[in-house]
Amino acid sequence: MEGTTVMITGASRGIGLALASELARRGWRVMAGVRDPAGVHGLLAAAQSAAPGSIEIIPLDVCCDRSVRSAAEETARQWRAIDVLVNNAGVFPEEGNETLEELPLECFAEAFAVNVVGVARVTRAFLPLLTAAPYPRVVNMSSRAGSVSQKEDSRYYCYSVSKAALNMLTRAMAAELRPRGITVVAISPGWVKTEIGGPKAPLTVAESALSLATTIDRMKPGDAGQFLDRHGNRENTAW
Numbered sequence: 320m321e322g323t324t325v326m327i328t329g330a331s332r333g334i335g336l337a338l339a340s341e342l343a344r345r346g347w348r349v350m351a352g353v354r355d356p357a358g359v360h361g362l363l364a365a366a367q368s369a370a371p372g373s374i375e376i377i378p379l380d381v382c383c384d385r386s387v388r389s390a391a392e393e394t395a396r397q398w399r400a401i402d403v404l405v406n407n408a409g410v411f412p413e414e415g416n417e418t419l420e421e422l423p424l425e426c427f428a429e430a431f432a433v434n435v436v437g438v439a440r441v442t443r444a445f446l447p448l449l450t451a452a453p454y455p456r457v458v459n460m461s462s463r464a465g466s467v468s469q470k471e472d473s474r475y476y477c478y479s480v481s482k483a484a485l486n487m488l489t490r491a492m493a494a495e496l497r498p499r500g501i502t503v504v505a506i507s508p509g510w511v512k513t514e515i516g517g518p519k520a521p522l523t524v525a526e527s528a529l530s531l532a533t534t535i536d537r538m539k540p541g542d543a544g545q546f547l548d549r550h551g552n553r554e555n556t557a558w
């Protein structure tokens with residue numbers, strides 16, 4: 320809905336950038352969290368071509384307490400509330416095909432720091448702004464790689480394990496925050512051509528963002544704690 324406010328983490332490139340552009344095009348007001356505001360040329364171009372003030376850029380490193388706190392404080396200074404938080408920032412720290420013996424174990428910590436702990440840190444910091452909104456929503460950008468029941472290979476150890484943990488975090492946050500009126504979901508954006516998705520992915524960022532924007536707009540309280548595909552369906556994503 321026009322005028323809806325959204326905070327998106329990891330908006331410098333990839334799906335986060337495309338979603339910021341798509342939501343701004345629909346008349347949403349976007350706070351785009353990025354690690355390095357000086358280096359985000361695509362986002363700056365999107366902000367310039369969008370309606371004035373519809374994309375604000377804010378420094379935000381999801382791994383840094385101080386950065387997240389000051390992003391929340393700065394957002395609170397500019398806006399009274401945020402309607403939607405999209406926890407999109409993510410990393411894929413391994414090559415992907417390593418055996419257990421080859422896997423650099425520090426990749427687990429890196430994946431967890433961004434994909435799991437970062438989500439808890441950002442959501443916690445933005446709770447006061449979310450609770451001030453009439454219908455607050457939190458969207459955690461998950462992945463089919465995080466599905467435990469569909470796991471049949473050994474690829475992407477650290478990424479998969481972190482996204483499975485993100486799914487559990489989603490369920491726990493949804494249960495705690497539902498009585499406070501906040502709807503929390505995990506969404507899989509599809510396999511998308513980005514640095515994480517790689518060049519063989521079938522979807523462009525624009526295609527993924529188009530369906531994600533519609534799904535986020537249509538989210539209902541009954542979706543709380545669900546794992547949705549980018550079209551908002553539950554059937555295509557298994558825990």
Ligand SMILES: NC(=O)c1ccc[n+]([C@@H]2O[C@H](COP(=O)([O-])OP(=O)(O)OC[C@H]3O[C@@H](n4cnc5c(N)ncnc54)[C@H](OP(=O)(O)O)[C@@H]3O)[C@@H](O)[C@H]2O)c1
Nearest residue numbers: 329331333334354380381408409462510511513514515516
């Ligand atoms: N592409 C796919 O096929 C696919 C499939 C399923 C799920 N996903 C999920 O979709 C989300 C977006 O991924 P993508 O495909 O768009 O990948 P991407 O192009 O590599 O973008 C990742 C984004 O996360 C940001 N980021 C990484 N660490 C961060 C940190 N500590 N603090 C703040 N931002 C940080 C990056 O910022 P910098 O520019 O500063 O590095 C970048 O903006 C991720 O959660 C990913 O797991 C993607």
